[in-house]
Amino acid sequence: MRKIDDPSGSFDVAVRDYLSTIKAARVRLHLLEDTHSTAALLTSQIQLYDMLLDELSEIHSSLAIYFEDARRPPPASGRAGLNA
Secondary structure, rough: OOOOOOOOOHHHHHHHHHHHHHHHHHHHHHHHHHHOOHHHHHHHHHHHHHHHHHHHHHHHHHHHHHHHHHHOOOOOOOOOOOOO
C-alpha cells in the first residue's frame, strides 16, 4: 500500500491505487458469490473483506493527514521581520 503523503507518488496516484485495489477485490467477491460455500471459500471472502477494510482505513488516514496539512497556514517567509 502506498501512503498518500509518500514523496515518491502524488495524491491522485495513491488514491487511484487504493480504488483499483478496492475495485479488484469487489470483482473477486462477486465471482465468489456464485459458488457453493465451503470453508476455503468463506476464508477467501473474509480475507478479501479484511483487505477492503485495510484499504479504506488507509484512505481515511491519508485523507485526514492531507486535509490537516492543507488547513495549516503557510510558513512565514522570513521577510516580515525585516521591514519592522
